[in-house]
Structure formats: structure tokens, C-alpha cells
Amino acid sequence: MAPTGLLVWYNTGVDLLTTSVATVESEGDPYTIVEVAGEADVTNCDSLREVLEAEVAKQPRTLIIDLSGLRFMDSSALHVILRANRAMDRQGSVLALASPREPVAKMLRLTAADQLIPVYASVREATAG
Amino acid sequence: MADSAVLNRTFRHVGFFYRTEDEYAAAVTGFLRDGLAAGEPALAAVPQARIALLRDALGADAALVEFADMAEMGRNPARIIPRVLAFTRQHAGRRVRYVGEPIWAARSDAELREATRHEALINVAFAAADADILCPYDTAGLAPAIITDAMRTHPLLLSDGGHGTSPMYAVPPRIPSSCSLPLPAPPHDAMFHTYRTDLSEVRALVLKHARDAGLTDARASDLVLAVSEVAANTLRHTQSQGTLTIWYEPDEIVCEIHDEGRITDPLAGRRRPAPDALGGHGLWLVHQLCDLVELRSDESGTTIRMHMLVQPPPTDG
Secondary structure: OOOHHHHOOOOOOOOOEEEEEEEEOOOOOOEEEEEEEEEEOOOOHHHHHHHHHHHHHOOOOEEEEEEEEEEEEOHHHHHHHHHHHHHHHHOOOEEEEEOOOHHHHHHHHHOOHHHOOOEEOOHHHHHHO | OOOOHHHHOOEEEEEEEEOOHHHHHHHHHHHHHHHHHOOOOEEEEEOHHHHHHHHHHHHHHHHHEEEEEHHHHOOOHHHHHHHHHHHHHHOOOOOEEEEEOOOOOOOOHHHHHHHHHHHHHHHHHOOOOOEEEEEEEEOOOOOHHHHHHHHHHOOEEEEOOEEEEOOOOOOOOOOOHHHHOOOOOOOOOOEEEEEOOOHHHHHHHHHHHHHHHOOOHHHHHHHHHHHHHHHHHHHHHOOOOEEEEEEEEOOEEEEEEEEOOOOOOOOOOOOOOOOOOOOOHHHHHHHHHOOEEEEEEEOOEEEEEEEEEOOOOOOOO
16 A cells, blocks of 8 residues: 555645745845645646736746645646746746756756756745846 | 668668677678768667677777667657757757667567657658668567568668668558557456546546555656646547546556547657747656557547556666
8 A cells, every 4th residue: 555645745626726925025126936836737727827927917027936835737837837937038037946846846857947947946045046 | 881872862761680799780880980980970779788789899989979778768769769859959960870779579569569660750750850870670589570560660771781672661651550559458457537627636546556556756756747747638638538547567557548639640749849838748748757658549539558667777766
């Protein structure tokens, strides 16, 4: 039998994906952090897109997506992030990803998305970068 | 070696039938040295034991050739074309040489079918490439049916020191029918699950069975992503439910997705999508993540069978 501890990584039903947004004032530029937690896939990537589009529209200099709580991401969710990155590029601003867990980090490597969008080990490093 | 008009074509794909190591070493090093003399970059992807043989025979020239262990690079044969395309892009504007030996006797029937399909797809993927490709076949160890298919997948042949065109090669290129036979039915004790909206449940089932099979956490996650990508296509491209089937073979776990979708591009997942592409990543990821992928698609629907070895060769992370 599989250890049950791992199975709770995949919770079905409600709240499969949660997002929260914070704007952080710092000495330099303020930046926006979007925390994404749970599992992001084709079934819920529209809600992720709405959140990211709303934040991109506010034209922050820097938008950091904190992936530390994201257990799973598929290519539909990646495409939502790539779209947000294009929009930020057009505005002359920067999108960065912070603290992806290994399965998500591997997916970013295999698609070479990590060569397009900076990926940092932590939010702190992302704000310093 | 250039003794007939066909050899002046820009793209050459030669099936080389050999019986002995000496014959192998002589022909393959001759092929590589012809390229080196013309200043062409060369890549040789062959089984590990053959790398040693070729290095020995090439001597100092071995340093000018890039070698890859085909058991690793081509474990899933669908990963070979993008790897060789990357080599041609790395040397854009130059003619390149490639030795590829994806077929050897110890491979499973499923692997041999997919490696043969790969050989057929070389003719499509590289049709416009400036490349010389040589594919060795061990006629002493391989079944006659495999050699017959090699004659179908290679426009040019080299055997007993003689070059010629293959009488069995069809234009436009076709995939041998042996590659498209119906897949053997899953065992009766396989686990079945249908889905239409909930992919999290699909992933939980795959994770549980992958861990029960003894896959490491990293490889279990790989299989979860691969199956989830294929199942996502059911939701994206069909109006009906999909079926997930999971079972164990002696040395691997197999996950199969069947739905009413249709995949018509034979090279789907074998070309690396641009990093900012907003599509085409699904099957690319599936092929990069799984040890072997079998795909059948027709009017009745699409079946994608994904294999993961319980104990992969140690080079894998």
C-alpha cells in the first residue's frame, strides 16, 4: 500500500486551486505577489487567468507568482502564466516565479519556460533579483 | 562511396545491415570519417557497448564525434527525433552526419514497434534537412520481420559493402503496418476509471498505483503529469468521457487513456514547442516523461498507453 501521507497531496473537489494576492511596499518599488496553491490544471486555469489578468492590468513593475503551495501544474496552467508573461513584457515589466516544488520545476525545465521566465528558489530571492 | 545519383540527395537515410563487429566498425567509422573529412559535425547514438567499439576503431578521430548512449537517449524512441533536430539546429547551415541505432535484439516488442515507427518518421521530420543518417541493424540478432520493416523505412540500404535503393521503400513515406496493429488488451485485473470533469481524481489514482508499483516519488510525479496531460486533452477536445486503465507488467506500470479524440499528426510531441508557444506542450511532456508511449488513433478514438519501468537504468534521476 502507498503511504497515505502522499495521497492527501491530491485533494478532490472544492478549493482545488486557491489564489491570494498581496501588494508589498518596499524601499524601492512596490511589487505584487500572487500565491497559488493546490492543483492548477485545465479545469481551473480560467480562474487563475482572471486573477493574473486583473493584477497585470494594474501595471505593477514586478509581479511574483509564489508557487510554493502548488502541488501540481499542467500545460494549460503554464499557458496562462506564459500569457501573463507576454502581457508583462509588453508593459516593460517583469514576471517572476518563486519556489516551485520539484514536479512543477521539472515541468518548467522540460518546456524550457524557465528560460523565458526567471525562476527563483524563494520570494526573497525573486525580490532581490 | 558516392557511386550513384541517389547518393547526391541532400537528405540520405541509409539502413545498414551488418553481421559482425568488424563489419560494423569498418562501415560506421568509414561513414563518420567521410563526414569529418568534409568538416561535418557528427553525432553517434548507439548502445553503450557499440560506443566503446567505435571509439576504439576511430582512435584520435573519436574526439571529433559526439556520442550518446542510445539505451538512454532512445529509451523512449519518440525522444530521438527532437534530440537530432536539436543537433542540426546547433550546427545550423552545415551538413551533419548522424549514426542512429535505436533497434537491438533485447528490446521488447512494444519498443521495437515504436523504434520502427521512429525510423519511418525520420523520413518526414528530416525531409528538408541537410543530413546523412546511417542506421545499423544487427541482422544476426534481429528477427527477419524487423529487417523487412527496416527495408520499408529506409530509402537507401547498405549491406555486404554495397549501396543501393530499397525496393520496399514507398514514396511518400509510410509507417509500416506492423506499427499500427491493435494494442494487446489490458489484463482482466486492470483498474478502470472513467472521468469527465475531475482530473485530480485521475492523478490521485495514478499516484497511488505508481507508488504501489515501487516507482520513486520523482518518477511517480512524472507519470502523474503525463497521464494528467493526456486526460486534459479529453476535456479540451472531446464532448464525452475518457477512460483511464492502469495495470502492472513484471517490470513496469502501464497507464492508458482512451477517449473519442483524434490525433492526426504523426509527429505530434516529437518537435520541441517554442518556449512561449501557447499549445503543443502536452504530448511533448508525455514523451519526455515516460519510458515508452504507444499511440493509436482513428475514427473510433484515441488510445495512449504510457509505460514506466519500475527500475530504470541508473543514469535516470
